[in-house]
Amino acid sequence: MFGLSFLAPAFLAGGLAALLPLVLHLRRRxxxxxxxxxxxxxxxxxxxxxxxxxRLREWLLLALRMLALFLLAFAFARPFLSDxxxxxxxxxxxxxxxxxxxxxxxxxxxxxxxxxAREAVDDAPEDHLVGVMTFDDRxxxxxxxxxxxxxxxxxxxxxxxxxxxxYATGLAGASALLGARSGRVVVVTDLQEGGWDAGDARVSPTxxxxxxxxxxxxxxxxxxxxxxAPGETVAVVLRxxxxxxxxxxxxxxxxxxxxxxxxxxxxxxxxxxxxxVLPVGGVATVSVADGVGxxxxxxxxxxxxxxxxxxxxxxxxxxxxxxxxxxxxxxRAFGSETGVVAFVPRVxxxxxxxxxxxxxxxxxxxAVVLTGARGLGRAGRERLAAFVRGGGGLLVVGGDTLGPLxxxxxxxxxxxxxLGEPLTHADxxxxxxxxxxxxxxxxxxxxxxxLGQTRFRRTRPLTAGDxxxxxxxxxxxxxxxxxxxxxxxMLVFGADLGATWSDLxxxxxxxxxxxxxxxxxxxxAPQPRExxxxxxxxxxxxxxxxxxxxxxxxxxxxxxxxxxxxxxAISAEVFxxxxxxxxxxxxxxxxxxxxxxxxxxxWRVFLLGMALVLVAEALLSRRxx
Amino acid sequence: MPTVxxxxxxxxxxxxxxxxxSLELIARTLVEGFFAGLHRSPFKGFSVEFSEYRPYxxxxxxxxxxxxxxxxxxxxxxxxxxxxxxxxxxxxxxxSASMGYASHTVSKLRFGVxxxxxxxYLMHRQHDAVGLTLFDDRVVDAVPAGSRGGQxxxxxxxxxxxxxxxxxxxxxxxxxxxxxxxxxxxxxxxSDLLDEPSGIIEGLKHLRFEGSEVLVLRTLDPAELTFPFExxxxxxxxxxxxxxxxxxxxxxxxxxxxMQALSERYRRELRLAGVDYHQLDTAIPLDTxxxxxxxxxxxxx
Numbered sequence: 001m002f003g004l005s006f007l008a009p010a011f012l013a014g015g016l017a018a019l020l021p022l023v024l025h026l027r028r029r030x031x032x033x034x035x036x037x038x039x040x041x042x043x044x045x046x047x048x049x050x051x052x053x054x055r056l057r058e059w060l061l062l063a064l065r066m067l068a069l070f071l072l073a074f075a076f077a078r079p080f081l082s083d084x085x086x087x088x089x090x091x092x093x094x095x096x097x098x099x100x101x102x103x104x105x106x107x108x109x110x111x112x113x114x115x116x117a118r119e120a121v122d123d124a125p126e127d128h129l130v131g132v133m134t135f136d137d138r139x140x141x142x143x144x145x146x147x148x149x150x151x152x153x154x155x156x157x158x159x160x161x162x163x164x165x166x167y168a169t170g171l172a173g174a175s176a177l178l179g180a181r182s183g184r185v186v187v188v189t190d191l192q193e194g195g196w197d198a199g200d201a202r203v204s205p206t207x208x209x210x211x212x213x214x215x216x217x218x219x220x221x222x223x224x225x226x227x228x229a230p231g232e233t234v235a236v237v238l239r240x241x242x243x244x245x246x247x248x249x250x251x252x253x254x255x256x257x258x259x260x261x262x263x264x265x266x267x268x269x270x271x272x273x274x275x276x277v278l279p280v281g282g283v284a285t286v287s288v289a290d291g292v293g294x295x296x297x298x299x300x301x302x303x304x305x306x307x308x309x310x311x312x313x314x315x316x317x318x319x320x321x322x323x324x325x326x327x328x329x330x331x332r333a334f335g336s337e338t339g340v341v342a343f344v345p346r347v348x349x350x351x352x353x354x355x356x357x358x359x360x361x362x363x364x365x366x367a368v369v370l371t372g373a374r375g376l377g378r379a380g381r382e383r384l385a386a387f388v389r390g391g392g393g394l395l396v397v398g399g400d401t402l403g404p405l406x407x408x409x410x411x412x413x414x415x416x417x418x419l420g421e422p423l424t425h426a427d428x429x430x431x432x433x434x435x436x437x438x439x440x441x442x443x444x445x446x447x448x449x450x451l452g453q454t455r456f457r458r459t460r461p462l463t464a465g466d467x468x469x470x471x472x473x474x475x476x477x478x479x480x481x482x483x484x485x486x487x488x489x490m491l492v493f494g495a496d497l498g499a500t501w502s503d504l505x506x507x508x509x510x511x512x513x514x515x516x517x518x519x520x521x522x523x524x525a526p527q528p529r530e531x532x533x534x535x536x537x538x539x540x541x542x543x544x545x546x547x548x549x550x551x552x553x554x555x556x557x558x559x560x561x562x563x564x565x566x567x568x569a570i571s572a573e574v575f576x577x578x579x580x581x582x583x584x585x586x587x588x589x590x591x592x593x594x595x596x597x598x599x600x601x602x603w604r605v606f607l608l609g610m611a612l613v614l615v616a617e618a619l620l621s622r623r624x625x
Numbered sequence: 626m627p628t629v630x631x632x633x634x635x636x637x638x639x640x641x642x643x644x645x646x647s648l649e650l651i652a653r654t655l656v657e658g659f660f661a662g663l664h665r666s667p668f669k670g671f672s673v674e675f676s677e678y679r680p681y682x683x684x685x686x687x688x689x690x691x692x693x694x695x696x697x698x699x700x701x702x703x704x705x706x707x708x709x710x711x712x713x714x715x716x717x718x719x720x721s722a723s724m725g726y727a728s729h730t731v732s733k734l735r736f737g738v739x740x741x742x743x744x745x746y747l748m749h750r751q752h753d754a755v756g757l758t759l760f761d762d763r764v765v766d767a768v769p770a771g772s773r774g775g776q777x778x779x780x781x782x783x784x785x786x787x788x789x790x791x792x793x794x795x796x797x798x799x800x801x802x803x804x805x806x807x808x809x810x811x812x813x814x815x816s817d818l819l820d821e822p823s824g825i826i827e828g829l830k831h832l833r834f835e836g837s838e839v840l841v842l843r844t845l846d847p848a849e850l851t852f853p854f855e856x857x858x859x860x861x862x863x864x865x866x867x868x869x870x871x872x873x874x875x876x877x878x879x880x881x882x883x884m885q886a887l888s889e890r891y892r893r894e895l896r897l898a899g900v901d902y903h904q905l906d907t908a909i910p911l912d913t914x915x916x917x918x919x920x921x922x923x924x925x926x
Contacts, residue, residue, distance in 0.1 A: 032870065033858045038723035038733075038849060039819040040862045042883040043869050043876055 007078030015073035021065040025058075057620060064617040068610050075606035092183040093131065093145050094124035095174040098158055099189035099214070101136035102533075102564040105160035105294050106217035113188055116212040117155040120186035121148050128184075131177055136163035137534050137561075139173030162296050162542050163534045164561035165195030175203050184208040190216045191569040196578065211572040219243035220293025221265060222565025223300035226286045233274040235286040235300070239265035240293075240567045247289045249274075253304065254282040263288060280306050283546045283557060296544060297565040301557040303529050303546075308554065310366040310522040312345040313358050317372035317401045326371045326399050326497035329505040333514045343518060351375030359387040366522030367393035371497070372401035381410050389486030393521025398422075398460040399496030411485060418463020419492070428455035429474040431504070438470050438482075443516035450509040456502040462494035489521055531558045651739050652746030652781065656915070679703055712753040712810055713770045715802060715837075716741045718784070719816030721761035721793030722863040728848030729908060736907040737815040737844050738784045740914050744813060745784070747915070749777040754810075757783055760798040761790030770810070792864045795820050799828025809836035813918065818843050822890055830898045839900040840918060843891065847908045852880050 006012060037043070098117050104110070117132065124130045131145040132154040143154035167189075174185040184207060189195075191213055203209055219241030226235045233251055243265065251259045251274040259274040278284055287299040312334060316327040327347055334343035346365075348356060350373050358365045360383075368384065376384075388394045388411075396402070398419050431451040433441050441448045456473060464478045471480040473494070483490045497514075499505050533542050536558045540547040547556045570578075681690055681701030689703040718741050724734040741757065748755040749772070756770030757780050768776075768783050795816055802812065812832050818825055818841070832839050848854070854873040861868050888904055895902040905914055 033856065034868075035854065035858045035860050036726065036863050037860045038726040038817060038846070038863055040860055040865075040867060040869050041819075042880045043860055043871050 004079055004081060006074075007080065009077055011076035011078075012073055014076060015070050017073065018066040018069035020069070021062055025062050057623075061617060061620050064613050064620065068613045068617065071606045071610035071613060075603040075610065079602045079606065080600045081602070091129065091181055092125070092127060093129040093178055093181045094120070094183055095145075095177050095185045096120045096124075096130065096132045096151065096155070097170050097174045097185050097187045098132065098134045098142070098155075099136070099165060099170070099187070099192075099195075100134040100158065100160050101165040101192070101195070102160065102162050102294055102296055102560055103165055103190050103192045103195075103216065103567060104214065105162075105296060106220070106292065106567075109190065109214055109217070110158070110160060112214045113160075114155055114158055116188045116214060117158065117186075118152060120188060120210075120212055121151045121155060124148070124184075124186075129181075133170070133173055133177060134158065135166070135170030135173060136161050137166045137169060138163070139169050141173075141177065145177065162544065162560055164532075164564050165189075165192050167195045171203050171209070175207065178204070178207060182206040184210055186210045186212055187575075188212045188214060190214045190567075191572065191575055192216065192564075192566070193568045193570045194563040194566055196570075209576065211575050213569075213572050216567040216569050217241065217293045220297070220565060220567040221247065221288045221290035222294065222297035222560075222562070223249075223286050223288055224269065224562045224565065226284060226300050226302040228278045231275075231277060233259075233276050233278050233284070233286075235272040235274070237263065237265055237270045237272055237288055238562070238565045239267055239270060240565070243290065243292060249286060249288045251276055252285045252287070253279060255285075278302075278304055280304060283555065293567065294564070296560050297562075299544065300559050301530075301545060303555060303557045305529075305555055309344045310518065311358070312343050312518060312522075313356070313365045313368045314345050314347045315350050315353065315368060315370045315372060315376075316347055317349065317374050324499045326397050329497055329499070329510070330369060330371070330514065333505075333511045334518070343515070345369075349375060350380060351377065353380035353384055356383070359383050359392070360390070364392070367395065367518050369395045369397060369518070370402070371397040371399055374401060376410075385411055385485075388488035388490055391487040393488060393518070393523075394485075394490040395517060395521060396490065396492040397497050398462065398492065398494050399498060399501065418461070418465060419494070420461030422458050422460050424458050425456065425475075428457050428502070429459060430454055431456065431471055431479055432474060433471050435468060435470045438468070440470060440513075440516045440520050443519070444509065444512055447509045447512050450507065451513070454502055454504045454507055454509070456495050456504070458495065458501040460494045462492060467492075491517060491521060529554070529556055531556060532561050533558055534561075652742040656743055656747050656750070712748075712751070713756070713806075714744075714748045714753050714811045714813065715756045715758065715770060715806070716744055716780075717758045717760065717798055717802065717812065717814045717816070718787065719761070719793055719795060719814075719818075720759045720765055720787050720790050722789045722791055723793060723817055723819050724844075725789030726846055726849070726863055727907075728846050728853075731907050732789075733817055733844045733846055733907055734787060734789055736905070736911075737842075738787050740842065740844070740905075740911055741813075741815055742781055742784050743911060743915060744918055745777060745780040747918070749780075755780060758798055758802060759783065759787055760793075760795075762792045762794040762797065764798055764801065765790055789863075793817075793820050794824075796824035796828040799825070800831055803828070803831040803835045803837075806832075806835055806837060809838075811838045811840065813840045813842065815842045815844060817845055817849075818891060822887060822894075826891070826894050826898065829895060829900050833899050841891070841895060841900055841902045842914050843888075843902065843904045844907055845904060847906055850884065850906060852877050852884075 096117050098113060104113055121130055121132070129145040130143075130148050130151040131141070132143040132151045134140050134142050142157070143150045167187075170187070171185065178185070182204075185203065187209060189211065191211070219239065221243050222238045224236040224238050226233070228234075235249060235251070237249065245264055247263050247265070249261050249263045249272045250257055259276045261272060261274060263270070263272060272286070274286075282304045284302040284304050285299055286302075290298045314327050314330055316325075331345055331347065334345040346358070348358075350370075353359070354377060359368075364387075368387065370384075384394070396419075400422065402419065431454045433444075433448040433451050435441055436448065444451075451471060459473055459477070459479070462478045462481060464481045465483075467481040467483040469478045469481055470491070471478075473479045477494070479494050481492050481494075483492070495501050495504075497505060504510055531537075531540070533544060536542075536547070536556070537550060539550050540556065540558060544558050544560050547558060548554070549556060679702060681687075681703050691702050694700070694702050718737050720734060724737060725732050727733070727735075745755050745757065752772055754770040754772040755776060757766075757768040758764055759766040766783050766786065768779050793816070795814070795818065799814070806812075814829070829839050829841065852873065854871075857870070857872045859868045860871045892902055892904075903914065
C-alpha cells in the first residue's frame, strides 16, 4: 500500500495561506443593504441572480481559491508515493551499476566486466533485493530489483556501447531505483577519469557506493579530429598509456585510400599530416592501427560534401530586372563565386508571395530580399511575417519601389521599420560600419573599411527603434538596422542597392557585404551535419560512420566522443572520495526520498491540478462578474 | 384619471392625511376638502353628474342649497342625496404584506385605509349601504353592507384594525363576494394587484357577470412605479421573505418595462370587461380616487 509522503514537508505550512481567501472573504464580504420590496417577480425575471445561488457560487469560488493554494503548497512540498514496506530495513537492496561506455570495449574488458558484475550480484547480502543497471551517458535498467537469477541473466547479456561516460547519470539512476531503501550501489567500471566531467553525482547518505575496477587497456590510440589545411590534410591522434611505437595512419575518401603515413605517436596528442588535398564531396576517414585500445575510436569521419547552397528569394516589382536596379545587381552578386557560401537566387513578384511554396515546407528558402512590395497583399504579408518569425531571414531594401505603408503593415508595426520618404543629397553621404563585432562586419574583415568609399546620392530616413544599427550614413542616420522577429532576423537597409542611388554596387565591398549579410540571415536555423554518438538524429543508429538525413537528401557523419579515447583512470579511492565529498555537501545531496520523488514528479500533477482549478475559478468569476 | 392640480400639499395630500389619527376625521377631511376644492377644479363639470351636490340652477328648491358649502366656496350647491339611498357598495381592501410597503411616509395600506374611509364616509353620507372586506390570502375581516346609523363607525373601526398580513390572493375574496352579493351594486377594490393578473381579472369579471359595477383603485408606491434605487442591495420580498441581489442600474429598464406591461394588461382587459380601472400613486392627493369613484357612480346611477 502506498502512502503520500513529502520531500519538503515544511512547505505544507504554506497551505495555511489557503486560509487567506477565507479570511479575506469573511472580512471583506459584501455588506449590501437590505431593502424590503413589495414584489420581486420583475426583479427575478431580470438578469440577476438569486441570493441562494449567488451564495453557493461564492462559496464554490472560495473553495476553488483555497484548493488552488493547497495544491500549490502540496506541489512545493514535493509529494511522492512512498512504499512503507520498502522503507523498512528488510527491504534493503543492492544495485549493480555497470559501465557500458565505449571505454569498456577494449579486448578482455567485457569478460572482466561480466565477471565482476556477477560477483557483485552473488556478494549482495542475503536480505537484499538485487537489480542491475547499465550506464554510459544515459542509464538503463537491465534487471529490476528482485531475485538474483534475473540479475545474473542480465549480467550475461551485458555488452559495451559506443557512447561516452557519465558517472553522475549512472549514480542518479541507481539512487532512483533504490528509492527510499537503504543498501548499496556496486559500480563496475574502468574508472575513466573523463567520466566525471558531466556533472555532480548524487547518492543518498544511506547508500554505500562500492567500486569494482574492471581496469582499462594498457594503452589506446584514438583519432580526435580531421581537418583540411592548405595543401594538406591534418589529423590529430591521441595516445594514452602504452601502445605500439610504430603504427600507421591512413586517409581515405569514400573507401579509397588517398594516403598512408607512418605514425610514432607521442603520449598525448600527435598531429598527423597527410600530403593530400581533400576533394569536394564524399566522406573522408582517418584511421589508425591500434591493437590494444578501443576499436571504435580508431577511425574518424569527416563530411566533405559542400555546404548546401542558400536559396534566396528576391522579391521585386518585375521578374525581369532592369539595368541599374537592385535586383540586377543582386542577381549578379549572388551568382559570383567569391563568397564562401553559395547562393541560389530566384526572383518573384510581391503578389506571388501569397502562393509561393518557398516560404515554408521542405523547399523553404534561407532568406528573402524584399526590394519591391507593390502588390504585397495581406496573405503575402502574413506568409512573409510567418516565415521570419519561424526562423527565416529578411533583408528589406529601401529603394524606390518599396512602399512604407505596406512594409509597416508587415509585422503590424512591431517592429516599426520607420522607413521614410527618399531624401536626395546634394553632397553624397558615405556608409560607415558601426558594429565591428557583428558577424557581418567581422566576416567583412578589413573590407568593412571600404564601406566608407561608397557615395549615396539618395537615402531613406530609417528608425532604429529597438534594433541594432550595423552601419550608418555619413550624416549620422541609421543605414543598416537589424531587428529580431520571433526566431528570425530582419535587416533593413535605408537605401536602394541599385546604381541609381549610390555607387555601392560598383564597389569591391558590395558582393562580400551581400554574401555576409545573406549568409548571416540564412543561418538562423543551421542544419548540423556532424554528430557525436548519442546526439545524432533518432533515425540514425548508435554507430560511427556515414548516414543520411531523415529525408534522404543529405549525408551526415557520426563519430564517437573524443573524450572516450583518453583511457586515463582514477583510482577507486579517489572515486569513492569523490562520492563522499559530494555526499558530504548537505546542501546538494537530497535524502533517499529524492529518488522516488524525482521519478514520480507528482508535483507536476499538483501544479496541473492547480492550473485547472484556477481555470475553473476564472470561469466562475467571470460568470459571477 | 388626471389629478387635481395644486393639491399636492393641500388637505388631501396623503402625507398630511396620514398624520391625522382619527379615521372619521380623516374621512371627513378628505370628503369635505375634496368638495371644497371642486370649485377650483377644471374637472368641476363632473359634479353636474353628482347626485348629491350640484350647482344651483333656477327652479331648484332654495331649501336644498347647502349653505355651509356656500359659506366655504361662495357657490350655491343643492343637496339631493336624501332622494338616492338604494345603492349597495362594497369596499374590498387588500391588506396583504405587499401593501405594507412604503418608500415615503405613507404606505400603500395606509393610503388604502384612508381612501376606504373617505369612500365609506362619502357613501354613508349618500345613505348608500356600505360593506367592507379586508383580505390577504383569505378574508381577514368583513363588515356586511348596511346603511344604519352605526355602520360608518363599524366600518371605520374595522379599517382602524387593518394591518399588513401575509400573501395576497385577490381572486378569492372577489369570487366569495360575487357569490354573496344579493343585489347589484358597486364594488370598489383597493389593492396593488401584485398578484397573478389572470385570477384577478377572472374574479372581477365574475363580479361584473353578477351585475355589479366594479371600480378598481390600484395603489402603488412611487418607488414601485419608478424604481429609483441606485445602490446594489439585497431586495427582500415582503410576502415571501425571498431575497434577490440586485444592481438597480442593471434591472431598472426590465422592471419598468414589466410593470408598464402589467398595468397595460389590467387597463386593457378590465376595460373590455367593463371595469373602471385607476392606478394611484400613494404620493399624490387622494382626490384622484374620489374623483374616480364619483365618476363611476355618477355614470351608473
